[in-house]
Amino acid sequence: MTANPTENDLRVIAEQVWSSYLDVDGSKPLLPVPAAKVVVDVTGSVSVTGAWRGHVLVGCSDGASRNAAAALLGIELDEVTDDDVADALGELANIIGGNVKSLLPEPCALSLPHVHVEGEAGRYPASTEVCKLNGTWLEESVTVSVLESTADFAEASAT
Amino acid sequence: MTPVLTMVIDDSRAMRLILKRIVAQLGFDVVESANGKEAMDYLAGILEAGDDSKLPGLALVDWNMPEMNGLEFVTAVRADQRLRNMTLMMVTTESEQSQIVRALASGAHEYVIKPFTPDAIIDKLTLLGLVPNGVAV
Numbered sequence: 001m002t003a004n005p006t007e008n009d010l011r012v013i014a015e016q017v018w019s020s021y022l023d024v025d026g027s028k029p030l031l032p033v034p035a036a037k038v039v040v041d042v043t044g045s046v047s048v049t050g051a052w053r054g055h056v057l058v059g060c061s062d063g064a065s066r067n068a069a070a071a072l073l074g075i076e077l078d079e080v081t082d083d084d085v086a087d088a089l090g091e092l093a094n095i096i097g098g099n100v101k102s103l104l105p106e107p108c109a110l111s112l113p114h115v116h117v118e119g120e121a122g123r124y125p126a127s128t129e130v131c132k133l134n135g136t137w138l139e140e141s142v143t144v145s146v147l148e149s150t151a152d153f154a155e156a157s158a159t
Numbered sequence: 160m161t162p163v164l165t166m167v168i169d170d171s172r173a174m175r176l177i178l179k180r181i182v183a184q185l186g187f188d189v190v191e192s193a194n195g196k197e198a199m200d201y202l203a204g205i206l207e208a209g210d211d212s213k214l215p216g217l218a219l220v221d222w223n224m225p226e227m228n229g230l231e232f233v234t235a236v237r238a239d240q241r242l243r244n245m246t247l248m249m250v251t252t253e254s255e256q257s258q259i260v261r262a263l264a265s266g267a268h269e270y271v272i273k274p275f276t277p278d279a280i281i282d283k284l285t286l287l288g289l290v291p292n293g294v295a296v
Binding site for chain 2: 016019020021069073074087088091095097098099101102107111112
């Protein structure tokens with residue numbers, strides 16, 4: 001497969017993740033919203049290397065990240081710690097990234113997840129956005145995006 | 160149904176908890192490990208103590224983990240005759256056919272792709288003969 005993933009691919013993957021772990025009874029779906037309304041405070045990411053190079057990012061507002069941790073860990077919202085948020089966002093990035101990887105040319109490898117709290121802006125300067133899904137979940141922001149590393153970056157890394 | 164001592168090996172605490180909830184509802188006891196090396200160290204301790212009755216009968220194994228990944232763990236378990244009765248099921252985001260074939264060729268008995276539902280896990284355990292037909296959680 002050689003085509004880049006699309007926003008619709010991300011929507012399908014996100015729906016599978018939400019129905020499996022975050023919205024099991026179907027009452028709290030991830031809803032699409034315009035990009036301008038999205039706030040990102042915490043980002044979980046995985047990198048893809050090999051025949052395709054880039055990153056898969058799951059960005060959340062602080063509230064969404066805490067909602068995700070509470071749902072995945074089965075705990076109350078006021079019990080959620082920063083470690084819980086890092087674990088939950090990392091696993092969401094891992095699951096979504098792994099499913100994105102299955103759409104990319106083989107062979108590719110997935111990195112371990114990385115979580116950072118200051119948002120995603122400027123973190124991946126040598127990349128271009130391939131597709132992005134902007135959503136709201138429990139009235140909090142969630143984004144899923146795929147960034148492809150530029151050729152210049154790949155060449156620079158190889159030297 | 161005979162409860163099976165189950166090892167859940169995943170670097171995500173949330174994922175270990177999700178899997179633990181599913182198998183605990185089947186009456187299975189669970190031990191957790193955060194990576195393959197930690198799991199192998201646990202197994203080595205039991206083997207050294209000579210109490211094979213405490214060996215897990217089932218391991219649910221993530222692929223991408225620090226220190227020792229799931230494929231390395233499966234290979235290490237399969238290389239040790241003393242662990243030949245352990246059933247190994249990969250539970251991972253690695254969903255390409257080539258990766259599934261690789262894991263099964265290395266000795267994994269079954270393969271579940273994340274995200275999964277509890278039914279997907281139960282169905283595989285039923286196929287492995289560890290859970291009777293018709294059980295749901």
